[in-house]
Amino acid sequence: MRQSYEKELETLRQEILRMGGLVSQSIEDAVQSLAKQDEQLAKKVIAGDDAIDQMEVDIEDRCMVLIARQQPMARDLRIIGTGLKITTDLERMGDHAFDIAKVTVRLANQPLIKPLVDIPRMARMAQKMLTDSLEAYMKMDIALAEQVCLADNEVDDLYQQVFRELLTYMMEDPRTIGQATQLIFVGRYLERIADHATNIAEWVIYLVTGQRLRKK
Amino acid sequence: MSDKISINKLSLFYGDTQALKKVSFAVRKNSVMALIGPSGCGKSTCLRTINRMNDLIENVRIEGEVMLDGVDVYHPDTDVVMLRKRVGMVFQRPNPFPMSIYDNIAYGPRVHGVKDKTVLDGIVEKSLTGAALWDEVKDRLKQSAMGLSGGQQQRLCIARLLAVDPEVLLMDEPCSALDPISTMKIEELIAELKEKYTIVLVTHNMQQAARVSGETAFFLSGELVECGDTDTIFTRPQDKRTEDYITGRFG
Ligand SMILES: Nc1ncnc2c1ncn2[C@@H]1O[C@H](COP(=O)(O)OP(=O)(O)O)[C@@H](O)[C@H]1O
Ligand SMILES: [Mg+2]
Numbered sequence: 001m002r003q004s005y006e007k008e009l010e011t012l013r014q015e016i017l018r019m020g021g022l023v024s025q026s027i028e029d030a031v032q033s034l035a036k037q038d039e040q041l042a043k044k045v046i047a048g049d050d051a052i053d054q055m056e057v058d059i060e061d062r063c064m065v066l067i068a069r070q071q072p073m074a075r076d077l078r079i080i081g082t083g084l085k086i087t088t089d090l091e092r093m094g095d096h097a098f099d100i101a102k103v104t105v106r107l108a109n110q111p112l113i114k115p116l117v118d119i120p121r122m123a124r125m126a127q128k129m130l131t132d133s134l135e136a137y138m139k140m141d142i143a144l145a146e147q148v149c150l151a152d153n154e155v156d157d158l159y160q161q162v163f164r165e166l167l168t169y170m171m172e173d174p175r176t177i178g179q180a181t182q183l184i185f186v187g188r189y190l191e192r193i194a195d196h197a198t199n200i201a202e203w204v205i206y207l208v209t210g211q212r213l214r215k216k
Numbered sequence: 217m218s219d220k221i222s223i224n225k226l227s228l229f230y231g232d233t234q235a236l237k238k239v240s241f242a243v244r245k246n247s248v249m250a251l252i253g254p255s256g257c258g259k260s261t262c263l264r265t266i267n268r269m270n271d272l273i274e275n276v277r278i279e280g281e282v283m284l285d286g287v288d289v290y291h292p293d294t295d296v297v298m299l300r301k302r303v304g305m306v307f308q309r310p311n312p313f314p315m316s317i318y319d320n321i322a323y324g325p326r327v328h329g330v331k332d333k334t335v336l337d338g339i340v341e342k343s344l345t346g347a348a349l350w351d352e353v354k355d356r357l358k359q360s361a362m363g364l365s366g367g368q369q370q371r372l373c374i375a376r377l378l379a380v381d382p383e384v385l386l387m388d389e390p391c392s393a394l395d396p397i398s399t400m401k402i403e404e405l406i407a408e409l410k411e412k413y414t415i416v417l418v419t420h421n422m423q424q425a426a427r428v429s430g431e432t433a434f435f436l437s438g439e440l441v442e443c444g445d446t447d448t449i450f451t452r453p454q455d456k457r458t459e460d461y462i463t464g465r466f467g
Contacts, residue, residue, distance in 0.1 A: 005464070071423050073450050073462040210452025 005070050012062055012083050013137075019055040019087060020134040023094045024127060026052065027193060030100035031123035034107075034186065035116050042104035045097055052094035059087040078210065082203040086137070089196040089203075093130065096189040103182045113169055113176045118162045119183065122190045125155050129197035136204045148201035149213065155194035162187040219283075220245040220384060220414040221266060226280035228261055228270065234438055235261045238280065241433050241443045248406060248415045250425035250446065253435035254466060259418040262435070263386050265289075266416065267303035268296055284384070301328065303384040304377035309393050310369035312361035312376075317344075317353050320361045320372055324380040339379050346412075347375035348405050367398020371405065385409060387417045391424065403428050422462055426450045434458045 026045050033041035063080045066072060072080050129148050136145040166180040166187075202213045219242040228236040235258045243249040251259040264270045265282050268289060281288045289299055301324075313320050321340045322330075330336060340357065344350040349371040353364070361372055370390055377385060387406075391399040406415060406428045419425050425432050426446060433443040434457075442449065442458045453459045460466050 071426075073422065073426070074453050074459045076463050077451055 005066075005076075008062075008066060008070075009076060009079055012059070012066070012079065015055070015059050015062065016083055016086055016090070017134060017138055019052065019059065019090050020130070020137075022048070022052055022055065023090045023097065024130050024134070026094055026097040027100075027123070027127055027130065030097040030104070031120060031127075031190075033101055033104040035120050037104065037108060037112070039105055039108045042101040042108075045101035046105075049094055049098040052091060056087045056091040060084060075207070075210075078207045082207045086200050086203050089199045093193050093196045096193050099189050100186050103186055107179060107182060110179065113179050113183075116183075118158060118165065119186055119190070122155060122158045122162065122187060122194075125151065125158065126190045126194040126197065129155070129194050130200075133197045133200040133204065136201055137207075140204070140208050142205055142208050145201040145204040145208075149198050152194050152198040155191055159187050159191040218245050219243065220247075220285065221416070222281075222283040222286075223262075223265075224281040224283065226262070226265060226282060227278070228258075228265060229277040230273070231275045236265075237438045239435075239438075239440045240280075241440060243414055243416060243431070245414050246410055246412070247431060248410050248417060248429040250429035250432045251416065251418045251435060252420070252422060252425050252432060252461075253441075254461065255420070257435040258438040259435055260388050263305075263388055263416060263418050266384065266386055267300050267305060268294075269300075269305065271296065301380045302382055303386060304380070304382040305386040306370070306373050306377065306388065306390045308389045310366060310373050312364070312369050312372050314360065314362055316358050317361045317364070317372065318357040321375055321379045324376060328380060343375040343379040344372075346378045346409070347371045348401060348408070349375055365398070367394050367401060370394060370398065370402060374402075374405065374409075382413065384414045384416070387415065389418055389420060392420065399424075422450075434461060436461070 026048055029041050030045045032038065033045065063084050066080055070076070129151050132144055132151075133148045135141065136148065163184055166184050169176045170180045206212055221243040223242070224240050226236055226239045227234060239258075239262060241249075251262060253259055261270065265278065266284070266289070270276045270278070278290060282290060284299075284303065288294075313323060315323075318340055321343050322336045325336060325339050330339070341350060341354075344353060349368060352368060361369065364372060370393075374385070391402050394402065403424065406417065409415060410430075417425070417429060429446045431444060432446045432449040434441045434449065434453075434455075436457055442453060442455045444454075449458065450462060453462065
């Protein structure tokens, strides 16, 4: 029964996962470009942002058409409702990858004030949260989604650490202010990426159970 | 809000076949309860127990209670004529009497002893207005009701119920013979009517249940599978069978 409808719902899920893959790659490239001061790679991220934005629009349209034509109910409705929300979270994450790549370009011809340690660590954590939330979405795995929500606290703590450390650099040597501010922004972008990954994980829980996690 | 109707462990047998199996649910005063489920699951049977329309069918046996304002309608002292005045019913196909629009509405009040012309005029206008039909028919009250469109006839049948001042309206797939515009008018009417009446609506149209009801009960093979807030039933039903039915994956 309703085979084409089920196929369309599955396609929607696949498209969201595909968008998630693009965003994940974009974040990885952006952080790499920063750590290695690779301007070429940064420009690739910047150029790739339009494709991510377009995917968001396509997924939204897909959801709207499904609502109009199928009057979805229950879990089907939750697939579409969460699809609309998740695609927004992914698009924002893509924007932050874009923002980080811009920082790479801005810092291109200056030596880094310190080798980046905590920022790549934050990036790895945020990225793992994203891939885990996408895997949870793919497998409808609530346990994994809950893990993602818990991991968010660690990223928040690490951001505080990055922030304080860069602040001490700035106090010791005002010439570092320009670059340190940029790096604080990067920390902030990564922290936001982790928040969006948490949102996705929460949507997975809602999608599977119909229950909402209480927001902190 | 208090329960207008409360059905407790209701079972109904047509001879040897059990059409309702220990069904329990309540309908709040001034609310719309939708009964949904596949054909033959017992929706109409359940609806008919509320004003004892099943009494007219042979070999029917009933166990359990159907409480109206806390009194069992199956109590031996129940005046069935009075019960059907308090609990009116609208059917799938509109069934106007072959008489004028006016007389269709005046019929019930006359049966209940109203003779005064001015009083009847008042009831006719009020009932037709209540059924959102007045403006369309006020200039042709003396014409035959059979000349009305299907949708108008259905609203006339609702007006005919309102004329005897009921408390509960039972509707058995009232839109299934109507076009989309007439259906929309009936749905809007249901939303207005619930301000004054308590409504139980059988519908095979899930979107209709979702649009008009406050609560929904899902029946399957004579069993009440799930009953609750319509918002909840259609966004996160608790039972897999409800989920399968409302998402069209049934059977
Ligand atoms: N008058 C009757 N005599 C015998 N069996 C009946 C009668 N009316 C309904 N049934 C049976 O009871 C079951 C429920 O019917 P009904 O209440 O009409 O279902 P629904 O309204 O959900 O389609 C069906 O199996 C039907 O065949
Ligand atoms: Mg029926």
